[in-house]
Structure formats: C-alpha cells, structure tokens
Amino acid sequence: MYSFRNDYSEGAHPRVLQALIDTNLEQTCGYGLDPRCQTAADLIRRLCRAPDADIHFLVGGTQANLVTVDALLQSYEAVIAASTGHVSVHETGAIEATGHKVCTVDTPDGKLTPALVESVLAGHNGSEHMVSPRLVYVSDTTEIGTIYTKAELTALRCCCDAHGLYLFLDGARLGSALTAEGNGLSLPDLAALTDVFYLGGTKNGALFGEALVINGAVPRSHFRWHMKQRGAILAKGRLLGLQFQALLTDGLYFELARHANQLALRLRDGIAALGYPFPVESSTNQQFPVLPNSVVEHLEAKGYAFEIDRPVDDSHTCIRLVTSWATPEAAVEAFLKDLASCQ
C-alpha cells in the first residue's frame, strides 16, 4: 500500500513543480550561469550568512561527493570517513575512482569524533610511504539517522584546524537534521564550521539537486572545471537554481523536512509503544526498529515497502522506515494500525 523505502520515491513539491511550469519558456544561458542560479545562490549565501561562499548546484549526492573530494585533494591525499559513511560503502568506489583512498574508522552511531579522526591520523606516519589524510567526511543526518550537535561539530572543526584537515559535510538529508529534535545547528553554523557542505534537495522536495556551499579556505577557483570533467554541470542548470529558489522561499525547505521528521517520530513512538526496540536513537526521518521476522513478513504481505537493514538474530530483523515531505499522515497511521494487528 505504501512505500517507506526511501525519501526519493516521489517527484517534487507542488511549489517546485509550479516554478518549473511558470518559467518553462524563459530563455537562459546554460550550465548554471543563469539568473535563476544566481538568485538561488544569493539566497543561500544570505541564509548562511556567508557572503563570500561559492555556491554550486549539482544533480546528485554521489556526484557532489566525488567532485568535491577530487577538487579539494591532491593525488596523495585521502579522506577520513566513518566505515558506515556513504562514500565508504554506497558509491561503488566513486572516490577511489578519482584516485583517492578513503580511510575508514568504526563508529557506533555513524558519527565521527576528534578521537576517531585522530585514531586514523595516528595510523599514518606523515612519510611519503603513506597517504596523507586531508579531508574529514561526515554526513548530517548520518546514514543511520543520527545528527551532530553544535558542540560535536565544533569539536570536529577544532580537530580539523589542529591537524590541517578540511571538513566536508554531506547534507543529502540536511533538512531533516536541521529540523530534528535536539538539533542545535543552523545554516550559518554549518557555513562557519565546515569548509564545504551541501543542502540536499533530492530527498527534500526537489526533483533532484544538491546545493554545495564552499565557505572554507579550500581550492575554489577551478571548481567548475572539476565539475565539468566529471559530467556534473547540468546543461539546463537553471532547473537547479529554480528548484532551490522555490524551496528556500518562505521556509518551504524546512517546512518539508519538519513534516518528514514529525511523521518519523510518530512512527517511532507508535512502534516503541508496541514494545519494539530501536538499537540506535534517531530523531530524524529514518527509523530503524527491530521486528520479529513474522511481523516483517506480515507487513510486506500487507503491501508495505521498506528496506531490510540487517538480520539481528534468527528471528528478528532490523528494518529501515523512511518518511519524506510527501508522506501522508494517513499512511503512517495505517502502518501503525497494521503493525498493532500483527501482535
């Protein structure tokens, strides 16, 4: 009946679609140099209180990750990431395909800490026989739905400064993070604390698109060359600027994320009330309950779609439920009712 499989199952928010319709025959130059992209970039700079930031619009997250890493790093420099990090496992070696090693470290909650970063550095002796870890990659929300507090991100920034590292934050689900229970981070904080981060559009109301914000002291001047070389400049770049313009007008971006989070918490609370555990606490739009296998099968038989995160033991499975800007409240309530009926 309903798919909780991910937050990119549907198209775009109606206001985003309407912007495409309204401007369809506007003639602009291509490749993201048009007035729409400039307007959206200005909007983002203002929201980030980062007047000197460079803004680039890319179509998707893997693209944004591989272009950024390749643009910032020299051949012998490497990435530090959580072993659950998207660049570590879910991008088919996209970073390595640009020539860079990803040094991973295990973390229970998907988040990096100064201690974890320093444990990676400690394994590298600074000689020419080893890569030089140079860029710390984090995601907010993380791959398992957790978020960084302001204190945590500030500590990472200090750690990066102390060791001459860049800090890059993958914001594919940034809307969900910034509107979550317990979040203390704002866009200006992100612009101040990271060297590069992005506002994910694909998973929060756009048809597609990630808005990259470069506000740190990193190589910037030829970023568009790196983009083009990787096939990451959209011909009708206007489409990206336009969508972000729509999303960032009147707070739509945050409103949509808040909606997704609220329904996720409704799911969390409803499931917890039925006695099912959550190995990791998430206040964002991904929830990972552990259910008996029979219940999982029952839900699937009812027509619900979701991802299997992993088997927990012989009779239990951790599943992933994802809500989005498009999830109807009724779908959540129906799911909870059906889940209750499994008991």
Add this chain to the structure above:
Amino acid sequence: MYSFRNDYSEGAHPRVLQALIDTNLEQTCGYGLDPRCQTAADLIRRLCRAPDADIHFLVGGTQANLVTVDALLQSYEAVIAASTGHVSVHETGAIEATGHKVCTVDTPDGKLTPALVESVLAGHNGSEHMVSPRLVYVSDTTEIGTIYTKAELTALRCCCDAHGLYLFLDGARLGSALTAEGNGLSLPDLAALTDVFYLGGTKNGALFGEALVINGAVPRSHFRWHMKQRGAILAKGRLLGLQFQALLTDGLYFELARHANQLALRLRDGIAALGYPFPVESSTNQQFPVLPNSVVEHLEAKGYAFEIDRPVDDSHTCIRLVTSWATPEAAVEAFLKDLASCQ
C-alpha cells in the same frame, strides 16, 4: 530579443512537463529500476527493432560519454575521434580523467571515415608501447551540424568490424539528424550499425536526459556499476524514463526535431538569400553563416544572442545559430528581417 545560442535555453515540451505533473506522487523505487524506465526502455527497443538492447538513462551527454568509454575500454585502450569531437575538446578532459587517451584526426566536415580511422590505426604499431585504439566516437549531428548518411555509417561499421573496433555514436542531437534533409538513417539502422548510441533528450524537448542504447557485442553486464561509480545514476530515475516515454509517444520526439530543423533551414535560406556564405553545409538545427563584423554587432545590439564560432578574417565572423523545438517561427522571421535591414 531572442537567443539562438543553443537548443537547451528553455525547459521541456508541455507534454513532457505534463507527464511529470500527472505522476508526481507515484511512488517508485529509485535508480532507474522503476516501471517508467522499463516502459520507456521497451518503447526504445521496439523503435530500434533491437529486442536484446540494454537501455540506460543518463542525465547528460558528458556523463554518457565518459561512462560509456570507461565501461567499454580496458586501461590501455583508446578512443578515435574527430579533432572537433565533443569528447576531444568540450568536456574538460573527461575521457582522459577516466584514464583513456583520445586519438584525434582532422576532418573538414566533422565526420569520420574509414580512411581517417585507418590513418589513426596506422600511427599505432600494435605493440605494448602504444595505446590500442579500440572505440570510434562519432556524433550525429556532428559538432558542426553535418550528418552521416547510411552509406557512410555502414562503411564505418565495416571498418570497425575489420579492425575489431567498437562504434559509439553520440546522439545529443540525434533527433535533428534523423529528421534532416538528406538523412537516410533510422533508429533500427543505428541500433544495427553502432555498438552503442544515444537519443539525446536534453536538446530535444526534455528537461534533461539521454537514452543510451547498447546493442553491440560490448561488455554490458556491469554498466550500472560504471554509472554509479561516476555519479551517473539519478536517484529519481523515474524522471528520465517518464520523459522519454512522453517524447517517444506519438512521434513527439521526431516532430520536435523536425520543427527545429525547419526553422534552421528557414534561417539558412533567408541568410543565403541575403548573400552571406556558409562554409559548411548543414541541414540540421545548427547553422554557421559568415557575416560582416558590423552586421554581427548590429544583431547583438538588437538583442539577438548567439555564439561566435570563430573570426574568419579581419572583417568577418562565423557565427552559430541554433534552433530548437521551442523556437517560435516569429523569432526566425524577425531575425531575418533585422538581418536584411543591416544591409
């Protein structure tokens, strides 16, 4: 007043937009494995009379080119291309960034011939000290608006067969080629004669998208791995399938291209009638007239936008005029009238 700068200045044809609107809340799985992509792929296989073809949808041309070359070639294998080829000059070394050399050869009309291909092969001795040219890259229409006849493409195919080469046709402007005066090629011809080609959507009525058709005896099984590694799988892949479904229904794709060509020929004939020469004959949607510099400036002052192809001599410039599915007849007529008034 009007931009003839390129064929991606506007959005999408209304029927394409409508398809996006109508299906906006359909939930599908991501990454191009959804029913819309399957339907569009089936449609393309039928139009190509190629039931065994693999169809992949990519966002843009540079992406399609770099992924295809990298997927087909081993590290030591190289591309043969015209020195005007898009992969040679206009993609910031995207092919080389995947590790492959592009061996170029000069050609007066933008087209490769068996003799030109063999001249490249003759410069390679088959030893381990040189790359092995393995893939012939052509574009139809070419970068200068010319098209391949069926005889020409058949001759290239024979040449490729004789030398164990792959034939890859960049169809960013394929609609314009297939509907041009003098064209003898059909989609089934292309599927039969090339190993890989694509139907360009970006420049012919879609918001974005290229539909890649792999019908030759090339490595196919892991094409999606190559796509993902290069950031070339769109999360909401459905958007690509849907647009091609709309374009390929009731011949819309060809109708749009025919419109662009007709207006280009109107431009060509009108300009020629005023006595201005065209160094290369084009029957497609790009026209390259040579105008006095004073006329060029006059047109620019009138508000017309177009690309400068190159200075021809101290007082003449070759410009590029591009029409598209969205070009209004009135814009063409106004341009010709303004041009006439320059004399």
Add this chain to the structure above:
Amino acid sequence: MYSFRNDYSEGAHPRVLQALIDTNLEQTCGYGLDPRCQTAADLIRRLCRAPDADIHFLVGGTQANLVTVDALLQSYEAVIAASTGHVSVHETGAIEATGHKVCTVDTPDGKLTPALVESVLAGHNGSEHMVSPRLVYVSDTTEIGTIYTKAELTALRCCCDAHGLYLFLDGARLGSALTAEGNGLSLPDLAALTDVFYLGGTKNGALFGEALVINGAVPRSHFRWHMKQRGAILAKGRLLGLQFQALLTDGLYFELARHANQLALRLRDGIAALGYPFPVESSTNQQFPVLPNSVVEHLEAKGYAFEIDRPVDDSHTCIRLVTSWATPEAAVEAFLKDLASCQ
C-alpha cells in the same frame, strides 16, 4: 655498528653482480624481450612446474602490486586485504590511484582466512551501489613475519573459487617464507594455488627485481600494456632476467633466504633467552621483540639501527629487526652480546 633496519640495505650477492659484469657488453633488445629474460622465465616455469605460466619481471614491489591489480580488475572491482597489508598502508594509495578500492579487514597475525574474506564479502550486497570485491591480496611472509601453511593457502584458494575471486600473493619476502621453519609450501604449490604471485628479488640477493608468475585464469594477454602504461617496463630488461637467472641457479635464492632466516632465529632465540617477549611468533627474517625503552636507547647509542614498530606502553617499545642474505653472523652475535650487557 650494524643496521638491522631492513633487508635491502646492501647491494647484490656476488654471483648476481658477477653475472652483470660478465654480460655487460652483450647486446640484447630491450624491454624484457631478450634471451636472458626468456631463460629466467623458463627456469621459473620449471621450478613452478607451471609450463603455461606467464612470467614478467618488474623492478619493485609497489610497481608489481599496482600493475597486477589494475591489470586484473575492472573499474568497479576491489581488493580484499589485511588492514596491515602492504597495499593498504605502505604504498601511498597506489592501488586507489589506479582507481580501485582496497577493502580491509583486521587480522591478528597478518594473515587472511576464508572467514575474514567472507566477512568482507558479507559487507557487500552485490548491487551496483557497492564495489565488487574481486581480488584477495596476501603476502608471504606477511608484513609481520608470519607465513601461510599449505593448508591455509589451500583454504583461501577454495574460498576464492567458491566466490569467483582472484588470489594474488605478494612475495617480496617469498624466499624467507619458503625456507622458514614450519613452511609447507613449494613454488609449484604457489603456482597452483594462486592466480598470480611473485618471487621477490630485491630483498633476497638481487640489486632489484620481482619475478611475477601468472598461472591462473586471469586476463593475461595485455599485461605488458599495463606495465608500460605504469612505467614498469625496464629499458634494459635483461638486467632483471639475468639477476633471476643467477639467483635461481644452484638454489642460490633459497640458500640466501635460509641464511637470513637462520640469523633471524639466532636473534630470536638469543633475545628470548634474555627474557624479552615477542608478541607475534615469527620464524622468518623479521623479528619483533619488545624491549624496555632504556635498552632500545642503549642499543641505538651503540650504533645499531632498526625500526621502531610501535610503543607498547610507557616504558616498552616493540622494535623490528631484519636480517638478510648479507647479514654477517658476527653482527648478530655482537648484537646479542651488547643486548645482554644492557641488563
């Protein structure tokens, strides 16, 4: 007074040098296609009882590793290695620089097992969103001096067969492994059990050189293209063939390795007799004792050179002592005497 820092501190065994002198003015063709290389290759094929093996001579280990991995793997395929593996940590991302991910797994003794290999595979779901682990990289001796038994290598081979993986054995210190206490492997075993392995010359009596043996069902036909592309074909390739010819005549290769091992065991036994522990048991030419820091400083002050493996606690350090074909017995005895005097 004496350096136990590594096994490449000196030049070549006199018989190797003599071969260079004797043939100095022989004219041969270049790039390893000469009669000396052919003779050495034939010798290796006979010693390996592998008449169909391809033999290639390379200058060094990092070169051999990166060329082999790149020649065997497709872009989306990855290496499985111990987290202590040379390719994982000591080659400045050389594998990643060819575009391939190295998937690492912790192992207490430097060795991979089927269970460890399968734990890596279990983290990959076979989809296009993840790399495909395809090649298992092991070293014999390992980076910490341990060796594979025949049963262990056979089990790895079965595991590789079961999962369609290649098995590649880095033999930079293969001589030491094959002549060690407890070794049950022979060259024919290695040729039969691995897809590719090499006999290290650099660390066992040659000036430089590694002899690569490709005996498995792997892509072979263009290996020399991969070598050339990576700058790994020596102009005077003859020098490599000649050195291996000298080393493999009358068992010199094994005699030299046996010498290194015997002195290493003398060190081990002498150090153990003084009561110092060895965290990992090694029967080969690298020994890793743990000594009080004051003893370490005393030895350094005496003029002994060796590498610091790692601090163990505030007052103890694990050091690495390496012997070679060139280590004189007297140096070992002097070291032990000086060590005894520290107590």
Add this chain to the structure above:
Amino acid sequence: MYSFRNDYSEGAHPRVLQALIDTNLEQTCGYGLDPRCQTAADLIRRLCRAPDADIHFLVGGTQANLVTVDALLQSYEAVIAASTGHVSVHETGAIEATGHKVCTVDTPDGKLTPALVESVLAGHNGSEHMVSPRLVYVSDTTEIGTIYTKAELTALRCCCDAHGLYLFLDGARLGSALTAEGNGLSLPDLAALTDVFYLGGTKNGALFGEALVINGAVPRSHFRWHMKQRGAILAKGRLLGLQFQALLTDGLYFELARHANQLALRLRDGIAALGYPFPVESSTNQQFPVLPNSVVEHLEAKGYAFEIDRPVDDSHTCIRLVTSWATPEAAVEAFLKDLASCQ
C-alpha cells in the same frame, strides 16, 4: 653482427659497474635518502649552478614523465607536446592514465616553438568546458635526433612565462644533446630555463636511472609522495645515486655522450658520402638515413640490427641507427664498408 637498434642494448660503463662493486656491502637506508643520493644530488646542483634545486632519482623515462606531469598538474590541466613527443605516442597513454590530456601539435623537426605552443592555446578558450594547457613537454634530443638551441629554449621559456605555463624537458638523451655539434645549452642554462628537466642515465652509461632536476616555481613539497604512489621510489635508491656519482665524476657523462655522437656523425658522413639522403638533419646519436629496400635487406642479412622508422616509398625505407657510449668504432667502420659494398 652489430645492433644499432638503440642506446640501451648493453649494460653500464665499467666505472659505473666498478662503483657498484666497490660499495656493494655498504649499508644505507633505502628509498633514495642515503648519502650516495645526497652526494650525487649535490654534484648535480653544483653542475647546474642551482643550489635550490630538488633532485630526484627515478628508474626510467616513462616513470619520470608520468610522475612529473601528475605532480605538477591539477586534474583539469593538460600537457602540450609535439605529436611525435614520447609522452604522446610511445608510453601507452601513461599520462592519460594519470588523468591528464596531452594536447599535441605537429612539428616538422620534433621541436616545439612559441608559435606552436600558442596555436594549442588558441584552441582553448579558458572556460571550464576545456582543459587548461599548463605544461609544455619537450625532449632534448628530440625523438628524431634534433636539438634545441639556446635561443629556441629561451624563446619557449618566455612563451611559458607569458602564458603561465610550466616547461618540462625530457632529457633521456640529454648527454647526446649537450655534446652535439651546434649545441649552445649548458646544464645551468637548462636549470634556469626549464622548471623541470632530467639527465638521462639509462641511455648514457648507467644500468638505469634518470636524475630529475626541479628548479622552477612548481609544486615541490610532496614530489616523493607522487613517486611512491606510482611505484617510482627504488628500494635500494643508493644504486641510482651511486651511478650518477660515477657518471658525473671527471666528466664521464659528457665523454660517453661525445663518443656516441662522434660515431653517429661518422655514420652520417659515411652514409651521405655514399649518396643516401637524410630527411632530417641530426647531429646527435640517432641518425635516420633513407636507403633502398634492397640495401636494407642486405644489411639485415649481414647481421646488422636497427629499427625501421618508416617506409618512404615503394622502394625506399627510412631506418634509424643509434650509437651509444658502448659502440665500438670498428662496428661503425664495418657497417660503412658493408653498406658501400651494397652499391
């Protein structure tokens, strides 16, 4: 009876060999950080009057080329080279395998000029849609035996300065160039005029080795990281320093090159005296006479070995004759006598 095929057919000059023998059991640290390499580097800095130059020793030319290009260029930057340049045709795409495009230009005599360099620049518009040509690659001697005059190299330097380009000179046959008739360049000139160049050892008396001199304002600090990543740091680096120490003591390097050149001129004059033409004038150790096919066959039947450069017409072939430090005068005289007897 004698091979004029190349200048790396034999081993090393006796004084080089003797240095290896004399120091065979010296213990040094590895990877080129030893006193021998330091001594040789100091010697080179003095000979070049370049006290601030960085000196690196590499095993071969392809390695030196690919490491240098990759170390100096950013991903989107490209090489400018003659279409006959070694990096363009004879290195199996080694440069492209590091991700960089080689932009080629035809030149009748193997040499680049400011006009040719600027013709390449003129084809690049400085936008993000094209690579940025950044490094000019030249060889001295060139691949066809010609040499740069001081005026020519100075003009190239000015051109590079005017356009912000690096100048890299491949000196695989630099000895031959510097000791040729008509040469006006010295090592200090090379150090002053280029950013990076190398003194080839492989083709001038060493077993192997190229000494790279970095004296320009180029990225230098992590050159050894780039070397290691490409497998281009020799474990027993001492062997490289030692050989260059021997070659650069008492002018041996120049003496050997002079010998090769003298015998080449003897060949040239003797062949010309027999009436055979030379399409390109060379005063260095490669000579390219055009001979009747019957004469070529006769010489081959007599046992002479040489490379076929290319067929000139149905009955004539251009061959390449190469002399070296090891070529005996008697071999040259015998060749000329046998050639005369063909008439």
